[in-house]
Amino acid sequence: MTTTTAPTVRHSRAGLAGQLSSLGLERGGVLLVHASMRAVGPVSGGVRAVVGALRDALGPRGTLVVPSFTPENSDTSPHYRSRVRGLSDREREAVRASMPPFDPATSAATSMGRLSETVRLSDGALRSDHPQTSFAALGRLSRRVVAGHRADCHLGEDSPLARLHELRAQVLMLGTGFDTCTAFHLGEYRVPSPPRRNYRCVVRTGGRRQWWEYEDVALDDSDFAVLGEDFARSDGGTAVRTGPVGSSTSRLFALAEAVDFASRWLPSHRAGTDGPARPHGHVPVHG
Structure with a gap:
């Protein structure tokens, strides 16, 4: 008995750029992207062609932005807790000692995916200096x-x-889904008296490796999927445009509208906004 496999659709840079424009991507605008290359499917030229398609759709005056977060250099992150679970105290100390300090020029952001890393490593790319949540x-x-x-x-x-x-x-x-929508976090800062917590990570100061502890808003993405669904239904369902890009179903929306919606939604949907935040329920990124 002979079996045949259906041919795999391989997308092109030009085809992706056309789909992005049809979705409503603004030429000459500024775009923050969260991407799943697996969802996009096979592309001739790979991830570089996807970055090229995004830049083609944005045009020569556009700006492409990606998260380049680094949870790997923190011992207060879910990433670290997962890594050391079951280890002895001595083994945990060895893990901490092996953590490289953040360097915006060289620190990889592997947990952010292939597209983000490709943008970060592109000629002319600039990166912000935060040792945990750079862009x-x-x-x-x-x-x-x-x-x-x-x-x-x-x-x-x-x-x-x-x-x-x-x-x-x-x-x-x-x-990707709304559970990965970084923009909603800005809404967390804009609610009255957001809960705060301590973070710690490895940095380089004066050429020396050292641990640095600081206080900031307690970030919590555990309800972002629900928040995103409510946002998508707002304004009569017009806040979010949905359409195909490659093999994926993708969403496009205004960052300001998403942040402003989140800052209104969070106080009424999180029990005890002024109390302790719930632990993260999704991506183990923030330190």
């Missing part, structure tokens, strides 16, 4: 996006998210 940007406004990212402000007013809000950026969820 990388390519394009005309990249310096404005990444400048001034305070080391004790993950995703608040002194972070690229606030600059993206000012620039009226769009957000593209390229085959």
Whole structure:
């Protein structure tokens, strides 16, 4: 008996760029992207062609932004807790001792996926300086996006998210769900008296490796999927545009609208906004 396999559709850079434009990506605009290359499917030229398609759709005056977070250099992150679970005290200390200090020029952001890493490593890309939640940007406004990212402000007013809000950026969820929507975190900073917690990570100061502890808003993405679904239903269902990009179903929306919706939604949907935050329920990123 002979079996045959259906041919795999291989997407092209030009085809992806056309789909992005049809979805509503603004030419000359600023775009924050969260991407699943697996959802996009096979592309001629691979992930570089996807980055090329995004830049083609944005045009020569556009700016492409991605998260380039690094939970690997923190011992207060879910990533670390998962890594050391079941280890002895001595083994945990060995893990801590092996953690490299953050370097914006060289620290990989492997947990962010292939597209984010490709953007970070592209010629001309700039990266913000936060040792845990940096962003990388390519394009005309990249310096404005990444400048001034305070080391004790993950995703608040002194972070690229606030600059993206000012620039009226769009957000593209390229085959990903709202549970990965970083923009909602800026809404957490804008609720009254958000809960706070301590974070710790390895940095390099004066050429020396050292641990640094700081306080910031207690980030919690455990309800972002529900928040995102409510946001998508807002304004009569017009807040979010949905359509195909490659093999994925992708979403496009205005970052400012998402943040403003989150800042209204969170106080009424989280029990005890002024109390302790719940632990993270999704991506083990924040330190």
